[in-house]
Amino acid sequence: MTAKRPKRRQIPAPTRTCCTRPGKWTSTQTVREARKQRQHKQWLAEKKRTAIATYNDHVEQHGVFSGGLRTF
Numbered sequence: 001m002t003a004k005r006p007k008r009r010q011i012p013a014p015t016r017t018c019c020t021r022p023g024k025w026t027s028t029q030t031v032r033e034a035r036k037q038r039q040h041k042q043w044l045a046e047k048k049r050t051a052i053a054t055y056n057d058h059v060e061q062h063g064v065f066s067g068g069l070r071t072f
Helices: 013-017 027-062
Strands: none
Touching: none
């Protein structure tokens, strides 16, 4: 005779479906995602600001690459 397998434990429906399906977010996840996006935008703005300043310094020292080729 084979041993009986234990019955599967049923997880209550609210716990089982909470935040496991795409598009279902808790307020904490929403706040974290918003903060993450805001920090990413700030990081990009700082990175762009640094790159633009570096490029402007380069142009002041060396001029633009096509400065001698302009006809207008």
